[in-house]
Amino acid sequence: MVTPTAPHVYLQDIAGWDGKDVTLKGWLYNKRSSGKIRFVIVRDGTGLIQCVGSINDIGDEGLAAVDSLTQESSVIVEGTVKAEPRAPGGFELVLKKVVPVHVALGEFPISPKEHGTAFLMDNRHLWLRSKRQVAIMRIRHSIVKAIRDFFDERGFTLFDPPIFTNAACEGTSTLFETDYFGEPAYLSQSGQLYGECGAMALGKIYTFGPTFRAEKSKTRRHLTEFWMIEPEVAYAEMWDAAALAEDMICFVVRRVLDTRREELTAIERDPAILEKIQKPFPRICYTDAIEVLKKSGHEINWGDDIGGDEETTISNQYDRPVFLHHFPADLKAFYMKRDPNDPKLALGFDLLAPEGKGEVIGGGQREDDYDTLVARIQEHGLKVEDFEWFLDLRKYGTVPHAGFGLGLERTVAWLCGLPHVRETIPFPRMISRLKP
């Protein structure tokens, strides 16, 4: 490899180098030619640029070097940055030197034409190099960073729960079972119970890690492995947790709008829709929601679960997320506290994203009374001895506490305007997708 003489620059910084000589290190995205001139589009992971190679500048040898490169061959180029209004991005590189690093061993499977989703998912490891996927990954990164900044700035401590667990958190969902030195162990489907321990130790914490659901769900909203953020706050009640969720969402949306305009444009997401995500979010209780749904023609009765279509009907009434709260206790997990004014109801809430994107947050206040919680565990057919450590939180200085869980991939899908969560994570795990 020839040592470059001009400084190595990333394309995201190219605007500061107009008129100067630079070295770019990247991959060939596409190329065109006309007689003794070559047009080479190079990407370096931070952007794309068209490089122009004329026989007058790079000679027959340079042209041959360009011609040897195929799509996604790696290459180091040197040249002069030139402002060019016709070029996407506003700049071109006038080539002086072309150094192939590795000529791809075969035809790159993903051509710059249309492909089906199944094919692209089979080639996910290569699909990630495309402009659109790069933009989504950057937005995902910024959402993660914003969430962490939000909690860190408010004095929360990151508290990592285990992934191997000995029992179900919520009894209902299906768990992935593994062999743990001869004993069955399950991949965590929620860090919440452990988060509650953290809240009692540290006051306010958040967990942030992968969770696993072995449900055979085949929808655009489901992954078997997904990332969840679960804050838990001691001495907090249901509406405190809802207000926290509201502040967090607004903080994250603001951050994406402030730092990822370019990426939103790349994926054709209209920022005006996100600008509307402002406090306060509407709050509608389950009982009222049922009435709204009946009037909209849904066949639903009090006590029924609110399904995907029903969620869309409700969220379509607003241009921002909406809280659904006070569900029938029977629909919710054993650890959820009941409403003292109406024990049929649970002190829980869901946050429904607009545009039919569905539930992105579920949360509420936890049952904090020892005897009541023991009874709930038994009612749900769970073994009390599996939860002794969890019950200890109610034995030693129990306090009201509340929290919520945010599904990261659903949030990314919503903010990016994607119809399916599979593009929001580098390597999605779904019922029929374990590879790559």
Next chain:
RNA sequence: UCCGGAGUAGCUCAGCGGUAGAGCGGGUGGCUGUUAACCACUAGGUCGGGGGUUCGAAUCCCUCCUCCGGAGCCA
């Protein structure tokens, strides 16, 4: 698990009883300003597997497999 839909060239698809097709991608050649460049030529197929009907099946029937969308369940 249930209900729909789809499997034909590397990719996206057309063909739906009578010789296997197109566009893109690949290869070769041409062109000094191309923008998913263009022009010419070219290679490339067990029509998802198995069974059946028929003189003849990619096409009709049965069966299995795989994938996609939705329901249930959930974030």
